[in-house]
Amino acid sequence: MFTDLIPAIIPNWINGEQSDAQSGRVFDKLSPHSGGKLFGASRSSAVDVEQAIQVARDAQPGWAGLGPVQRGEVLHTIAHLMRSYQDDIAGMVALETGMSFSAATGETAAAIAQGEFMAGEGRRFYGRTTTSAIPDKYASIIRQPMGVAGLIIAANTPIANIAWKVFPALICGNAVVLKAAEDTPATAWLFGLIAEEAGLPDGVLNIIQGLGEEAGAPLAASSGVDVISFTGSTAVGRRIAKTAGERLVKVSLELGGKNPLLVCDDADLDKAVNWTLLAAFSNAGQRCAAASRIIVFDAVYDQFRNSLVERARSLKLGPDDSDDLGPVINEKQLNNMLAVVERARQAGASISLGGHRLDDEAHAKGFYMAPTIIENVDPHDEISVTELFGPITCLYRARDFAQALHMANDSPYGLTAAIHTRSIHRATEFTRKIQAGVAVVNGGTHGSEPHMPFGGLKQSGNGSREPGPEALDVYSELKDIYINIDPGLV
Numbered sequence: 001m002f003t004d005l006i007p008a009i010i011p012n013w014i015n016g017e018q019s020d021a022q023s024g025r026v027f028d029k030l031s032p033h034s035g036g037k038l039f040g041a042s043r044s045s046a047v048d049v050e051q052a053i054q055v056a057r058d059a060q061p062g063w064a065g066l067g068p069v070q071r072g073e074v075l076h077t078i079a080h081l082m083r084s085y086q087d088d089i090a091g092m093v094a095l096e097t098g099m100s101f102s103a104a105t106g107e108t109a110a111a112i113a114q115g116e117f118m119a120g121e122g123r124r125f126y127g128r129t130t131t132s133a134i135p136d137k138y139a140s141i142i143r144q145p146m147g148v149a150g151l152i153i154a155a156n157t158p159i160a161n162i163a164w165k166v167f168p169a170l171i172c173g174n175a176v177v178l179k180a181a182e183d184t185p186a187t188a189w190l191f192g193l194i195a196e197e198a199g200l201p202d203g204v205l206n207i208i209q210g211l212g213e214e215a216g217a218p219l220a221a222s223s224g225v226d227v228i229s230f231t232g233s234t235a236v237g238r239r240i241a242k243t244a245g246e247r248l249v250k251v252s253l254e255l256g257g258k259n260p261l262l263v264c265d266d267a268d269l270d271k272a273v274n275w276t277l278l279a280a281f282s283n284a285g286q287r288c289a290a291a292s293r294i295i296v297f298d299a300v301y302d303q304f305r306n307s308l309v310e311r312a313r314s315l316k317l318g319p320d321d322s323d324d325l326g327p328v329i330n331e332k333q334l335n336n337m338l339a340v341v342e343r344a345r346q347a348g349a350s351i352s353l354g355g356h357r358l359d360d361e362a363h364a365k366g367f368y369m370a371p372t373i374i375e376n377v378d379p380h381d382e383i384s385v386t387e388l389f390g391p392i393t394c395l396y397r398a399r400d401f402a403q404a405l406h407m408a409n410d411s412p413y414g415l416t417a418a419i420h421t422r423s424i425h426r427a428t429e430f431t432r433k434i435q436a437g438v439a440v441v442n443g444g445t446h447g448s449e450p451h452m453p454f455g456g457l458k459q460s461g462n463g464s465r466e467p468g469p470e471a472l473d474v475y476s477e478l479k480d481i482y483i484n485i486d487p488g489l490v
Contacts, residue, residue, distance in 0.1 A: 006092075010041040010185040012048060012209055013192035015055040016202030022047050027211065029185055032098030032327040033319045035365040041185035044210035046218035049177070052206035053224040056148045056175035059203030064145045064173035071171055072122020077198040079115030086112065089190060093159055096184045098319050098326040098366065099283060111163035114450040114467055118167035121472065125171075138483045143476040145173030146250065147226035150219045152212075152240075154232045155181035155329050156286040156389070162191050165229050166205065168471035177225070178207045179216045183329045185209045212236065223247065227475060229466065230254070231288075233387070234413075234459045241462060252464035252474045254288065254455055256387035257415030259445040260408035261291040262430070264401065265299040267420035271442065273307045276393070277324075279418070279444035281315060281371050284325045285391035288460075289416040289438070289446040293384065295396045295404045305375070305395055309353050312371045317363060327367040328390050334367045337390040341372060344383040350375040354391075385412055401426055409435045414457030416445040437461070 009026050011018040025043035030036065042048075063071065082089060086108050093104035127142040149169040153161040158181055169176050180188030192207045208215050220228050220240045229252040230240050237253040244251035261279060263272045279291035296304050315324040328334050334357060341355050354372030358364065372392040377383055384394060398404035408417055418440040419430040431439040437456040438448065448454045453465035464474050 006039055006186050007189075008039055010039060010189045010209055012042055012044060012052070013189070013196075013205065013207040014048070014052045015059075015206070016196060021045065021210070027182065029096070029183070030330065031095075031366070032329055033366045035331070035367070038095065039186065041182070042209040044208050044215045046214075048210070049208055049215055049218045050222065050224070052177045052208055053148060053150075053219075053222050055203040056177050056206055057224055059201060060145070060147055060173075060175035063170075063175055063201055063204045068122040068125040068171060068173070070122075071173065072119045074198060074200055075115060075119035075122070075167055075171060078195055078200065079112050079119060081194050081198050082108070082112045082115060085194060089159055089187070092187050092190050093184070094319065096158065096187055097155065097329060100319055100321045100323055100326060102321040103283065103326075107157050107160050110450070111159040114160070114163040115167050117450040118171050118467070118471075121168075121171050121469065124469070125472070132482070136485050136487055138485070140481045142479050142481060143172065143472065144479055146475060146477055147174060148224060149174040149176050149475060150179070150222070150225035150228045151176060152179045152216045152219065152228070152230045152232065153181050155183035156283065156288075158184035158187040159191065161231055162188060164467050165231075166191070168467060169227075169229070169475045170204065172472060172475035174227070174475055175203065176205050177219060178205065179219050180207055180209050182209075182211050217243075220244065225249065228252070229474060237462075250474070251462065252466060253462040254464075254466065255459060255461050256413060257288045257290070257456060257460050258292050258385060258387055258411050258413045259289055259416045259418075259436070260293040260295055260411070261417070261445055262398075262404045262408060262419040262421075263294065263296040263300065263304055264404070264419065264421040264423070264426060265297040266422045267300070268422070268442075269300060269304055269307065272304065272420040273311055275418070275420070275442075275444045276308060277311055277315070279446055280393040281312065281325050281391045282446075284328050284369065285393075286328060286389050287446050288387075289448070290389075291418065291445040292388065292393050293396060293408070293411070294393055295398050295407050297404065298397050298399055301395075301397050305352070308395075309373055312353055312373060315371050317358060317368055317370075325371070325391060328369055329367070331367050333389060334369055337369055337388050337392060340383055340386060340388060341374070341392065344374060344377060344381065347381065349377045349381075349383065352395075379407055379410055387413070401429075405430065405433060409433075412459045415460035416440070416456070418443055418445045437465075
């Protein structure tokens with residue numbers, strides 16, 4: 001098991017070698033379940049980041065020169081090895097995040113699927129041929145690599161987040177500098193180990209450990225980075241966009257969400273409750289696509305609410321497969337949630353369930369937030385417009401479909417949304433008019449697939465889409481080619 005081989009201090013991967021931060025500094029990674037120290041991780045700074053970027057710049061031309069089909073074969077090997085080591089990867093994810101092994105296995109499977117899909121894009125690296133208005137002139141479009149991709153990820157689904165960015169960046173012929181999430185350093189380290197075993201050339205994938213301000217910010221600001229992709233909070237995304245805008249570098253931002261789930265008066269309420277529980281509380285609500293605004297028709301509000309509260313009260317918290325959800329990733333995040341919930345309570349909100357940290361013997365040392373359901377909040381209150389990234393959801397009443405749709409769209413975010421209804425008419429109208437990048441009928445607000453683009457509107461992103469074939473637009477440049485011929489020389 002790779003978990004038995006974890007170094008005492010998780011190193012960087014630079015030019016195919018493991019190395020500590022040049023400063024020698026280290027930060028601690030704590031267990032979300034127990035609060036105890038798991039291991040240390042290299043606390044890298046700008047000097048380490050610049051070293052990785054220079055290595056990537058040197059390695060990139062050779063990697064691009066392989067061509068997309070050959071690059072895809074290397075990516076296939078990485079994905080194949082990930083499948084061979086699926087249990088080891090899942091064990092690492094579970095250790096670092098506190099999620100169950102079963103949930104971590106599902107996440108790892110999604111990461112493998114992403115790798116396999118993107119590897120296949122090497123044989124579908126399509127450009128376009130078209131016509132010219134000028135005789136004896138031929139026009140076409142091809143894709144070319146950007147250069148060095150600077151990737152910054154979140155810790156909520158660490159191996160999936162790595163796969164979403166690294167695989168499309170590599171298939172396009174870029175070299176990569178990945179800033180690992182500080183809460184999941186070992187998962188990123190393990191991915192580097194697998195990539196090395198797969199034969200990925202040295203320097204093509206470099207992994208930097210460290211804190212956001214000390215390692216992520218220098219990566220985003222470096223003139224040696226040609227494209228930046230970031231998944232995380234809207235506040236940090238704004239700062240990255242500002243930095244990228246100053247030097248006109250391409251940037252892809254997948255940011256926060258306050259995702260609505262509508263329950264109509266003709267919905268199958270049992271299924272609606274089941275999906276709400278999954279969308280709001282699975283992975284401890286740590287999804288950008290989590291359902292945090294449940295908008296319910298007046299006619300079924302009380303019935304739905306009572307069932308939801310009863311079912312949520314029976315959820316089991318812990319790191320085992322028999323548990324429904326685990327802890328949140330760190331204590332700072334937990335304390336932020338508790339503070340927002342308390343401000344909502346003081347403003348008149350009703351805490352129908354939860355609202356507190358678990359303090360019993362089994363959970364007190366970990367970062368466990370009780371599944372929380374809140375009522376009687378205004379759609380514009382802080383808790384209605386702030387992404388909390390935890391097992392917290394709010395219920396809202398709506399008279400009818402028109403008001404429910406208006407409430408769903410009346411948000412600074414627009415990432416995902418769902419509706420539960422038996423009416424094809426309502427479902428179709430909802431999917432057309434909801435202001436979100438993803439619309440789901442009779443399901444949860446989460447659950448994207450590797451061949452589909454993901455991203456949002458408003459403060460949920462900047463219009464880019466990853467993964468799916470659309471990710472190629474993030475990590476490649478288009479070049480127009482015109483060929484003029486002389487008919488007399490034919």
